[in-house]
Structures are given as structure tokens and as C-alpha cells.
Amino acid sequence: MRERTVSIVAALWPIWLRKSFLTPSISRAFSDQILKSPALSSLDITDSWSSTRKKSDHSSTQESQNNWTAKILDGNAIAKGIRSRIASEVSRMNELTARVPGLAVILVGQRRDSETYVRNKISASEEVGINFKMTALPENCTEYEVCNALSRFNEDPSIHGIIVQLPLPQHLDEAKILNVISLEKDVDGFHPLNIGNLAMQGMEPLFIPCTPKGCIELLLQSGVEIMGKKAVVIGRSNIVGLPISLLLQRHHATVSVVHAFTKDPEKIARESDILVAAAGVPNLVRGSWLKPGAVVIDVGTNPVEDPRSEHGYRLVGDVCFEEATRLASAVTPVPGGVGPMTVAMLLCNTLESAKRAFKFTSNE
């Protein structure tokens, strides 16, 4: 027996704590929905081209004279509100069906950052009343052992979402392992069928990947309009850059994807109203990359050594935060921006999955 399985039946939040998150204005605005993000297929509009198109006004040239003081997009606060609404929904589900959603995580090895992320997911699940199960496997485990653990969660009716904490050790085939996860429980949304349905107009993926979904929700809840805006996504990874570019396009942004082979990424970035940095390179995006007044979403979470920090390292983003605050109209901090939104979306996807499994609707 090489693995240890930890099963945590999370406690529901006390009522007073849940209530305290819902200020009157928020509860009015979102009383009947957890997220602002609409169903993707509801966004589909036939592209109707006009041959006499207006050129965009060049107000940005005037804006470049100004110095902005960016609004900090507080992912912690927005995620807290979402978790509160999830907790409320889980509690109602429990009252009406005597069941709660279940989330399972496979953790391989002992990477410090992975352990931190999993700890955050456990504690967030506990808070909202989602059951949490974890299978921890040693660094040198085999592909068979990982797939075996996944299969057990696939068959477990108390589990509605399964995630494999990435990255996996090099000797394991990530694509092959992720492919074992049942489509109905792929709450990370990394299956190619989910990505295809995310890309195609008229289609609806079972799950939208958590980080991209969190970025869009952050924009929507902050009142940032996406339709018709120029957006640049820096980085094209399968789990962040690619799906966020597809999702922004479904929201009718004009999207450019910049990667390591792009000749002048700075110029493309500087022309964009919305910049999403997901390259995994600390401080790649300097002030000179930003259009004055742009909205900046920093997905980077890069550990850099810091002897003064409690754990010997601290997290920095892909964006030079200090410079961004002087040029952007809004920017996410690292940590405290996209990170908590990602966790909230994981809970949200797990709840959605359980609702599908229980045929439980919001109107019950």
C-alpha cells in the first residue's frame, strides 16, 4: 500500500459567517446567481459585417498623456463573495437532497508549491461545505498507480469533480493521465473535448477551465466591458493561455496571442485594452508594454527566493506591478488576484457537476 487517502467531510460555514459576506448591495445584484459569467452559447451572435466600418477613435493617444493610478482588482474579496454564494447553494442542496458535492485531488510527490495549492483547495472546500478526498502518491509512483487512483474516483458516486495537481513528475505522461478522468468529473476542463467546445461558437463545454473562468469573472464583476475590446494574451499554455484566448473570443474581444516566437510582443501588448499575462516569467511585462488605461490581469505566480519571507520564497507575477499601477486603469495583484478566483471557480465547477449529477436546479 503505497498511497495514503485522506477523506475530509468539510463542515458547513456557520450561518452568521455566510451572511456577513453578503452585503445588501451584493445580495441584491447576485441573489439568484453565483457568477456573472453567462452561458457561452447565450453570447453567440451572428457576425454581421458592414462594408462601411467606422474607424476607432484614437482617444488612447490622449490617454497616453495621463498618468493613471490603477484600481487594484481584489480577487480575494470577489472570490470571498462567490464562495459565500456557493456555500449557501451547497447548504440548500444538503437540506433538500441530504447530499453535498464531492471533490477529489490526486497529489504526486512533495512539491512545496503544489502542497500549498492543495492545502488552499482543502480549506476552501471545507468552508463551503464541499466534501474533499485526496490521494497522495510518492514522487516515484507509476502511471498505473495514478490511473488506478483516478479510476476509483471516477467510480465513486460521492465525487463530482476530480483534479490532478500539476505539474506531475517528468516520468509521468500528463496527457495520458488527464485523459483517464471521466468527462463528467473533469472540473479542471482540460479534456480536448472541453477545449473544443469552448472554442466553437454554438457549443457549451461541460466545464470551463478554472483560471480562465476566474479571469473573465473578475473582469465582469469589476465592470470591465469585453466585447469589442482588443485583448492580448501573453502565453499559450494548454491550461491557461489557450483557453483564456478562446474564452475572451467567445466574449467578442479581438484577441491576439503572443508567445516566445512573437517578434515584437511589447508593441502588440501596448495596443491592447485588456492584457492577460500568463507566460510564467517574473516581471516580463514592464510599463512600456502597457497601453495607458489598459486593464491588466496577471496570471503569473512565480516563486522567487526571499530569505525575509516565512517560507524562504515569495510569489511574484508576470507583470511589474509597480509600473502597472502607474499606467493601467486596473490591475490584479499577485498574490490575491487571479489565484483565489481560480480556487473559487474550482468549487463552482464542482457544485455545477453535483447539480447535474443530482438533477438539482437553482429553483428547487
Place this chain on the structure above:
Amino acid sequence: MRERTVSIVAALWPIWLRKSFLTPSISRAFSDQILKSPALSSLDITDSWSSTRKKSDHSSTQESQNNWTAKILDGNAIAKGIRSRIASEVSRMNELTARVPGLAVILVGQRRDSETYVRNKISASEEVGINFKMTALPENCTEYEVCNALSRFNEDPSIHGIIVQLPLPQHLDEAKILNVISLEKDVDGFHPLNIGNLAMQGMEPLFIPCTPKGCIELLLQSGVEIMGKKAVVIGRSNIVGLPISLLLQRHHATVSVVHAFTKDPEKIARESDILVAAAGVPNLVRGSWLKPGAVVIDVGTNPVEDPRSEHGYRLVGDVCFEEATRLASAVTPVPGGVGPMTVAMLLCNTLESAKRAFKFTSNE
């Protein structure tokens, strides 16, 4: 019995005809492969970002002083060479296995343009020795009838590729119908799983959609470098704009997708080294949209009335061809550019599918 089924066992091209297409230089370059397009996963390179990036030189500014006379990218000629190599492979398959690939088409209604496209596919299949079966259904047929015809082709072991000629009449659910096609026979590559695998690095779709695949092959065979180039795709349809943007990105272009909600498409287009027009709007792309020296791929095939033409209409592209020839370094004509490449890629996908079914390799 509301349908008529036409079965055509295509004749092989005579040997002398096939040989005449292979000039010595071409036969040396392509003796062991039909296409220049490599397997997508062979293109995957880890994105390695440098913090001291060179800015691109602005030679294009000088180029803008010049007047280009564009090279016409002759899709007919390139497609002819590809069809010749397919014919040769089909003939060898027939000699060694006594079997040939089979392609099935479902045609609903009597749209003149659809009938023309299907006629082209029949004649191209005949030429290369691919068996062709067609089921023609009346305009007012039911979804059940279309799905029934599809299911029969799914189960027919002599059929390796199935296509539904689009567009379908409005009362039929296109996505639902396309979903019935067996993944192994989806030679149009429109299934969301294929699109997902096309989008994701490290993955390989069973089939790449024919028009995007034809565009890339046209670029590669014309010696146009894609890696590191700025590309704009005008239009984002599921069957052309979206997959071509994904495919260009897999080839390491920096891709922007322009659609009807884009505020200044002309400006984005004018900054691009490669422009792919797939909006379905006659003459949308004027000379002012083009960067001098750009390569222009015109996917548009818009029928416009022309009493002088034999059929009462002629096809024009999305690009103002006259203006493009004076500004671009290379441009595809309409007709005779992307169209024949699309048909050649359909044959190519059908051959690949048959090779998979027969476990037939090129080295046999």
C-alpha cells in the same frame, strides 16, 4: 424511399498522366510524402522567453514605399501535384491490399453552389481512385433521415470518410447532425474533439479541417515562412476562421482574430505579414487593409450575379484582388486558390483514414 444513392467506383488515373505531374524536381522533394505539412506535435517547442528581446526591425516601413506585383499562388497547380501523389498512393494501396479508400457525401436540397462543390468532389475522387458514394435527400427531409443516412455510412466498412455538404436547410440542427459522424470518418474534422486536439499543444487531431489544412499547405509549398510571422484571420467561423487561427498558432505565428465586433479591423490587418480572409463578404479587404509585401490567402467564395457568366453568377473572394496584386507579395485568386486545395485535402484526409483502417503505411 425518399432518397437516391449514387455509387461511383472511380477509375484510376492512367500511369502516364500521373507521371506527367511529377517533374523531376518535385518528385525529388516529395517522393516520400504527399504534403509538406508536418505532424502537428512535431512542431511543439517549449516556449522559452527571453527578458532581453530584440525589437523587430521596421523594414516594412521601407517596403511601404515600394509597389509590389504579387505572385499569384496557384492553388490549381499545387492541388494537381498533391492529387497526383494521392493517386499514386491509392494505386499502390490497391495493388498491395486490393482495397481503395471510400468517401461518402450527404447532400440535402438542391442549392446550386452545393451541387457544384459536390460535383467537384466526385470528379476529384474519381481521378485519384477513391470510391465515392452520395446520398441526396430532399430539402424538406427530417433530421432523422439525415442521421439515418449517416449511420449507414458509419457502419459501411468500404467508407473511410463522410462529409455533410454545408450549409444545411435552416430546419436541421447542424451541430447535432455533424455529431453523428463517427470520429474515425470525420474527414472534415469539424468534431469538437478534433478542434480541441488541433488547439492544444502536444495533441494531434485525427483530421485537420480541409480548408485550413489547404491554406497552410499552400503557404508551405509556396515557401512562405509562418513561424514568428504576424498573422491575421478575418472571420471566426467554426469551420474556417477558428481552425485556421489555431493551426497558424501551432505553426508558431502570432495570430490575431478579427470579427464583426472588432473596432478597427483595417489597422490590425495592415500590421500583418499573413492575412487570411474568411468573412464571407465580397471585397471586404481593400488595398488599404494590406501591409505592403504581405501574403494574402483569400478563403471567400461569394457568388455574385453576373448575366455574362455561363451559370448567371461568378465567384469573388473576400479580398479586392486587383488592389491586392499591387500591394501583396503573394495572393491567392478566387476561384483557383484555396478551393482546389480544400478538395485535395479532403482526398488526403480520406486516404489517411483508409490507411489507418487498413493499417497501411507508406513504407509497405
